[in-house]
Amino acid sequence: MSLNSLYESQNLMPDKTSRFTCKGKQIHHFLWISTFSEYTVMPDSAIARIDDDAPLDKVCLFGCGFSTGYGAAINTAKVKPGSTCAVFGLGGVGLSVVIGCKAAGASRIIGIDINKDKFTKARDLGATECINPQDFKKPIQEVLVEMTGHGVDYSFEVIGRVDTMAAALASCHLSSGTCVMVGAPPLGSQISFDPMLLFTGRTWKGSFIGGWKTKDSIPKLVSGYMEKKFNPDVLITHTLPFDKINEGFELLHSGKR
Incomplete structure (x- = not known):
């Protein structure tokens, strides 16, 4: 489908x-x-029972945003301790990937975004370094290969741009890297890439809602939150009443969230 x-x-x-x-x-x-x-x-298949004491204005993040990014690292990529990761896009979902990579024990987490305002929070959450593709004259995948010597062990595209997806794949280790597509591409879009990028041994995966079986997993994630195993609260930058929903979208599009 x-x-x-x-x-x-x-x-x-x-x-x-x-x-x-x-x-x-x-x-x-x-x-x-x-x-x-x-x-x-x-439908009842879309409903999950969670802890009665869970704050709804916080655990709403488990419906998609946090669970999608965190699960992409934990479930889909299965990031290994000591590995090197690159995260393309440092919005709320990308930052959740950073949290997941850190939780999995990655030793180097490189955040990539054209909005440098994202870098401080990314570092606070576990990114070891952050780079802006606009600061370089060469393609970002070449920059990452030079930074690491061989390419990253895991890359995550968390934007939804087909050109960035190809770059994320090319930034992986030649024979053992894994690239995970997390950002939703525009409907009907097509992607073009050199098949040799896969022929040499890279793995390309997609991750939908972090690979969770949500009816079972969301209650467990919320329980983990209540036990303070992780804290997605840091992703919340604004809290607005429903009648200011359009203001919320404006903040979203401006990158000030």
């Missing part, structure tokens, strides 16, 4: 109906959740 088909299949409830209307017009659901609303309807 393509990503486009996946989204379309969850625009309606499993019974092929929509429970939302606006001024008489049918409104589609989003992934059976549709949480940009005061009340919602969802």
